[in-house]
Amino acid sequence: MNSKYRKSIIALVAVAILLTFQSVFGWMDAWAMEPASGGDAVGPLGATLHGLQSFWSFTGFANFDIRNLMMIFVGLFFIFLAIKYDYEPLLLVPIGFGVIIGNIPFVDGYKIGIYEQGSVMNYLYFGVTQGIYPPLIFLGIGAMTDFSSLISNPKLMILGAAAQIGIFATFLGASALGFTPQESGAIGIIGGADGPTAIFLSSKLAPHLMGAIAIAAYSYMALVPVIQPPIIRLIIPKKERLIKMKPPRAVSKTEKILFPIIGVLLTLFISPSALPLLGMLFFGNLLKESGVTERLADTSRNALINIITILLGITVGASTQADVFLTWDSLKIFGLGALSFMVATAGGLVFARVMNLFLKGDNKINPMIGAAGVSAVPDSARVVQVEGLKNDPSNHLLMHAMAPNVSGVIGSAVGAGILLSFLM
Amino acid sequence: MVLLLVDSQAWIITIVGWLIVFAALIVLVIVFNNVPRIMNINFKKKAKTNQTQQLSDSDDKKYLSGDETAAIAMALHLFFEEQHDEESNIITIKRIERRYSPWSSKIYGVRNFPR
Numbered sequence: 001m002n003s004k005y006r007k008s009i010i011a012l013v014a015v016a017i018l019l020t021f022q023s024v025f026g027w028m029d030a031w032a033m034e035p036a037s038g039g040d041a042v043g044p045l046g047a048t049l050h051g052l053q054s055f056w057s058f059t060g061f062a063n064f065d066i067r068n069l070m071m072i073f074v075g076l077f078f079i080f081l082a083i084k085y086d087y088e089p090l091l092l093v094p095i096g097f098g099v100i101i102g103n104i105p106f107v108d109g110y111k112i113g114i115y116e117q118g119s120v121m122n123y124l125y126f127g128v129t130q131g132i133y134p135p136l137i138f139l140g141i142g143a144m145t146d147f148s149s150l151i152s153n154p155k156l157m158i159l160g161a162a163a164q165i166g167i168f169a170t171f172l173g174a175s176a177l178g179f180t181p182q183e184s185g186a187i188g189i190i191g192g193a194d195g196p197t198a199i200f201l202s203s204k205l206a207p208h209l210m211g212a213i214a215i216a217a218y219s220y221m222a223l224v225p226v227i228q229p230p231i232i233r234l235i236i237p238k239k240e241r242l243i244k245m246k247p248p249r250a251v252s253k254t255e256k257i258l259f260p261i262i263g264v265l266l267t268l269f270i271s272p273s274a275l276p277l278l279g280m281l282f283f284g285n286l287l288k289e290s291g292v293t294e295r296l297a298d299t300s301r302n303a304l305i306n307i308i309t310i311l312l313g314i315t316v317g318a319s320t321q322a323d324v325f326l327t328w329d330s331l332k333i334f335g336l337g338a339l340s341f342m343v344a345t346a347g348g349l350v351f352a353r354v355m356n357l358f359l360k361g362d363n364k365i366n367p368m369i370g371a372a373g374v375s376a377v378p379d380s381a382r383v384v385q386v387e388g389l390k391n392d393p394s395n396h397l398l399m400h401a402m403a404p405n406v407s408g409v410i411g412s413a414v415g416a417g418i419l420l421s422f423l424m
Numbered sequence: 425m426v427l428l429l430v431d432s433q434a435w436i437i438t439i440v441g442w443l444i445v446f447a448a449l450i451v452l453v454i455v456f457n458n459v460p461r462i463m464n465i466n467f468k469k470k471a472k473t474n475q476t477q478q479l480s481d482s483d484d485k486k487y488l489s490g491d492e493t494a495a496i497a498m499a500l501h502l503f504f505e506e507q508h509d510e511e512s513n514i515i516t517i518k519r520i521e522r523r524y525s526p527w528s529s530k531i532y533g534v535r536n537f538p539r
Contacts, residue, residue: 154456161442161449168438175434184434247490255459262455270448399490407449414448418441 018061063105067322075099075317081222088222088379091195094310095218098317114318125315128210131203133312134196135276140305141196141377141409142284143297147259150403152248155355156369160407162351163373166191166344167415170336177332182206185419187333190217191340192412193224193376199316200277201416205423211319212330216337218316224379225386227338228345228371232387235349236367240356241391243366245400253291260285267414273424274417278410341374348373348404365400372401375408 056062078096082089101121106112114121127133150157171188179187186206189198190213198217202210220227232241260282267278287297319325352370359365368387372380381401388397488496526532 151456151459154453157449157453157456158446161446164445165442168442171441172434172438175431181434181437185437250488250490250493252460252463254463255456258459259456262459263452266451266455267448270444270451407452410452411445411449415441415445418444419437422437422441 058107060105063107065105065322067326068103068105071103071320071322071325072100074320075103078219078317087225088218090309091218091313092222094313095215095317098314099215099320100317101314102318102321113321114315115321115324121315121318124311125319127308127311128199128214128315128319129203129207131200131276133308134200135280136308137196137305137312138277138413139280139284140300140302140308142260142281142286143288143300144305145285145288145377145406145409146402147285147406148251148256149248149399150406151251151255151259153400153403156365156400156403157407157410158355159348159352159370159373159404160375160409160411161373162370163344163348163375163404163408164192164411164415165347166193166340166374167412167419169343169347170340171419173336173339174332177336179329179332180206182423183209185423186210186213187336188340188419189213189412189416190220190333190337191344191374192408192415193217193221193341193344193374193380194409194412195221196312197277197375197412197416199312201419204420209329209333211316211321211325212327212333213337214316215320215325216334219334220337220341221376221379224341224374224376225383227341228374228380228383229387231342231345232349232368232371232384235346236353238391240353240367241387242395243364244392244395245364245366245369245397246362248399253289256289257286260289263410267410271414271417271421273420274413277413277416281409281413344374345371345380348408366395366397369397369401369404373404373408373411375405375412377405377409378402380408381405 075096075098078092078099081087082092082096102114108116111117111119111122113119114125116122167188168191169188170191171184174184174187175181182205186198186202186204186209189201192198195214195218199210199214202213206213263285264279264282268275271278284297284300287293287300348370349367350370351373352365352367356364356367366388368384372384374380381398384401385396385398388395
């Protein structure tokens with residue numbers, strides 16, 4: 001028999017078994033209730049059936065809702081994307097599994113669900129709702145990021161600012177769709193293409209939308225290799241895609257040590273609301289670059305960030321409980337999220353082309369690196385590298401693209417701080 | 425005022441917010457464009473007191489490209505890692521008369537089940 005038919009038959013049999021279970025237990029339910037309603041003493045059989053009925057009422061089958069099944073499929077799809085296509089597996093596997101966990105049907109009131117006070121998942125979720133995990137993730141990111149490409153060519157930092165137009169365009173879009181200013185700010189940050197920043201800001205401005213915002217941000221970050229290339233090809237002409245940039249200069253150790261210190265002072269004096277994020281980012285980087293705190297840097301970039309990624313991923317995934325998550329607002333957020341990534345990418349690319357008008361000779365930049373300004377480290381830089389190699393196999397743009405990429409992280413954190421100070 | 429279904433406050437946040445992000449990063453750009461210069465000023469002052477001529481020569485070589493750095497690093501790595509004892513550089517293969525050794529005998533390496 002054809003394997004396709006066999007699979008269909010197996011699926012039908014599974015559904016049939018499920019329905020049989022439901023009908024049999026429904027019948028037993030009625031049978032168990034009968035003597036009780038008649039006022040007679042319940043016999044051993046009746047008690048057994050009553051126990052079974054009680055057990056049945058606690059199972060996932062009895063509390064089954066089609067929306068849960070839909071979300072479980074979304075979780076499975078995330079896991080599929082992560083394993084099959086290697087799209088952000090460190091995020092999508094925990095989130096995908098979290099979506100499955102969060103959508104197992106259960107009876108309310110027994111401290112099981114993530115939204116029930118006192119449940120284990122609720123305690124783990126505390127780190128998300130109170131914005132504890134994102135700064136710790138930023139600490140790890142700081143300890144693993146090499147800012148030397150940025151320091152060697154500081155003008156590329158502006159591309160990281162240009163791409164933040166995605167945040168503000170989405171903010172406008174969300175306002176136009178009828179969201180409150182706080183909700184719009186939280187949705188807008190999806191355009192920053194930075195998961196921890198999105199969670200941090202939404203936990204402060206619109207906690208009820210956080211699940212949808214986090215899932216949208218992480219999904220689109222994982223889909224950066226799909227979203228960005230067509231926009232790059234649309235905006236950047238072939239001739240400009242071939243531009244070769246001069247290799248970055250070597251950066252001294254003193255400059256690398258000075259960067260986090262000067263960076264934290266300047267950015268936080270301008271936007272103090274971004275303190276938890278940028279403070280930890282630059283602190284992590286100082287641990288790395290100082291050269292005397294290798295143990296702390298090592299813990300931050302490995303053990304700590306791994307633990308937090310597990311907790312963050314699984315709880316954010318589990319927060320997508322169908323009854324809370326499947327709303328029209330979530331759909332709108334997903335639409336706005338896709339738009340924000342496109343606008344952010346386009347903003348970086350257009351600004352890179354404009355910058356080229358003022359640069360001469362050797363100093364001209366390959367405008368494709370503007371796409372890396374959307375943050376999403378290091379995926380968007382990797383996309384630029386791949387696109388660069390497609391056009392000229394000897395043109396390696398990764399190091400150049402890392403500069404706007406990491407400045408995008410700083411830019412999106414500053415943007416989050418600004419929205420926080422305007423809207424809190 | 426409502427413009428494109430969005431009130432003026434949203435437009436203000438958008439424009440001002442984006443400009444502040446730009447301002448923050450432009451300040452960083454300006455500072456980091458000047459950091460090497462500031463660091464070199466100190467270097468120049470020290471050097472001027474000693475040898476002004478040498479400074480102008482070394483000025484061109486202050487920054488090495490990534491390729492040059494890699495080449496130098498490779499050369500140093502090879503130099504330090506490849507050091508070993510002085511050898512005669514004469515390689516000979518000694519013939520061994522007794523070729524059989526129980527240590528290399530195949531009979532000990534396979535199972536012998538009685539048939």
